[in-house]
Amino acid sequence: MxxxxxxxxxxxxxxxxxxxxxxxxxNTKERPVVSDTRTLRRANKNQPLELSSKRAVGRFRNVVEVKKRKVLDPRFEAQSGRLNEDLFNKTYAFLDDYKQRELQELKQQLKKTKSVTEKEELKHEIALRSQEMKEKQKQQMIQGALTKRKREEREAVASGKNPFYLKRKDKKKVELQAKFQDLQETGRLSKFMAKKRKKNASKDHRWLPTQRK
Structure with a gap:
């Protein structure tokens, strides 16, 4: 062999x-042995050895995926359910009393202050809070009228009548009825109607032919 x-x-x-x-x-032809060892030298013996921070990245590497943070809004989540406005208003009714007390305190402070600048700021704040409370009362009044109408419809269905679902125009009628009833109870109906007639008259006046000179 x-x-x-x-x-x-x-x-x-x-x-x-x-x-x-x-x-x-x-085939025993000898091949030269290539050494991978590199001689690392320093520019100065008193300086630290400098090494490159670059490293080759392997083709098959394990990449850890970071989960993207998902922001949730409870107002639009199905798990939160639907908002019961009547229950919400009853639960947080104490906030309305608190706002009313704050408004009275601002009015008392307005009477005592002598600074013109501070008076203007207080008047502006009082006007904003008063308007906010009026708007809140208006919304509660409309919501109460709609709730009453829905309760009447449920009672009618329970007595054997066909169900009737309020459309947008029907809800608008209920809102107008509630608004007129509130104006009548507070004695502001005549003033409101006079203002409404004046507004309609000025609107119709635009379509009248101009007087010939």
Whole structure:
């Protein structure tokens, strides 16, 4: 059997015979050994050794995915359910009393203060809070009228009548009825109607032909 060192000196027929009998023929041409070790030198022996921070990134690397933070708004989530405005107003009715007391305190403070600038600021704040409370009372009045109408419809269905669902125009009628009833109870209906007629008259006046000179 030819050893790896003299395999190249064996005739071709002998190598074929050895290969047929199960002996391997090696090409033992020596290859130069490449060393990966690099000599690291310092520019100055008193300075620290500088190394590159660049490293090759492998093709198959495990990337940890960071979950994106999802912001949820409870007002639009199905888990929160629907807002019961009547229950909400009853639960937080104490806030209206608190706002009313604050408004009275501001009015008392307006009477005592002598600064012109502070008086103007207090008047502005009082006007804003008064308007906010009036708007809140108006919304509560309309909501109460709609709740009453829905309760009447449920009672009618319970007595055997066909269900009737309020459309947008029907809700508008209920709101107007509640508004007129409130104006009548507070004695402001005549003033409101006079203002309404004046507004309509000025609106119709725009369509009148101009007087010929």
């Amino acid at each position: 030819a050893t790896p060192s003299d395999a190249r000196d064996v005739p071709l027929e002998e190598r074929l015979r050895q290969k047929k009998n199960g002996f391997a023929v090696f």
